[in-house]
Amino acid sequence: MKKQTYIGVYALIKNSDKILFIKKSRGPYTGQWDLPGGGLNFGETSLDGLRREVLEETGLKIKSATLLNVLTNKTIYKQDNGEEDRDFYHIGIIYNVITEDNLDNLKTKPDGQDSAGANWIAKEKIDCNTLSPFAKNIYETI
Numbered sequence: 001m002k003k004q005t006y007i008g009v010y011a012l013i014k015n016s017d018k019i020l021f022i023k024k025s026r027g028p029y030t031g032q033w034d035l036p037g038g039g040l041n042f043g044e045t046s047l048d049g050l051r052r053e054v055l056e057e058t059g060l061k062i063k064s065a066t067l068l069n070v071l072t073n074k075t076i077y078k079q080d081n082g083e084e085d086r087d088f089y090h091i092g093i094i095y096n097v098i099t100e101d102n103l104d105n106l107k108t109k110p111d112g113q114d115s116a117g118a119n120w121i122a123k124e125k126i127d128c129n130t131l132s133p134f135a136k137n138i139y140e141t142i
Contacts, residue, residue, distance in 0.1 A: 004077070004086045009050040010037030011097040012068060012138055013060070018120040019142075020106075021135060022057050025116035028077040028088050034132040035094065036118065046093050054097065057115040059107030063100035069141075070094070073133040092134045 012035060013020040021033035036057045040049040051062050070093050077088035108117045128136050 001076075002084050002086045003089070005089045005091065006039060007091045007093070008037055008039045009046045009053065009093045009095065010035035010134060011050060011054050011062070011065070011095055012142070013054075013058075013097045013099060013103075014142075015103045015120060017123050019123060019126070019139065020058065020103075020118060021121055021131075022118045023116040024114060024132065025110060026114045028075055028090070029132040032132045033119075033121070033126075033130050033135055035135050035138065036115075037092075038114065047095075050093075050095055050097070054099075056113065057107070057111050058118045059105060060099040060101045060103070062097055064098045065095040068094045068096045069138070071134050071137055075133070090133075094134065094138060 020036060022036050024030050024032050024034050036054050038053040047065060050065055054060055054062055073090045075088050077086040079085055106118050110116050126139060131139060
């Protein structure tokens with residue numbers, strides 16, 4: 001089985017009792033709610049990558065970001081394109097984020113990459129079974 005290490009940056013963005021999630025449209029967590037974010041480009045700082053990913057997936061600009069946690073998750077990434085499945089080791093750098101935009105101006109449509117759209121979900125309405133591993137870990141600690 002092919003082994004893959006993936007480093008990503010992710011944002012915890014809150015609005016009162018709601019948390020901002022994106023619905024994954026591809027990757028090992030397809031169909032699950034995840035924190036906005038994604039992989040770093042070559043030579044990109046974690047904060048630059050976070051700004052780019054949050055803007056791409058949500059349409060929101062970051063005002064400030066504070067390191068919250070660094071998490072890891074290991075899973076089998078089942079390929080649906082005929083390629084060999086991957087032993088997937090995911091490293092996530094998680095930031096607590098405040099945006100500079102009106103939080104109601106959210107990009108709810110797919111971004112053409114790995115987000116099927118963003119959505120605010122009230123904390124008491126979140127079903128942990130629908131969350132990606134990092135989103136679940138962060139949700140359980142806030």
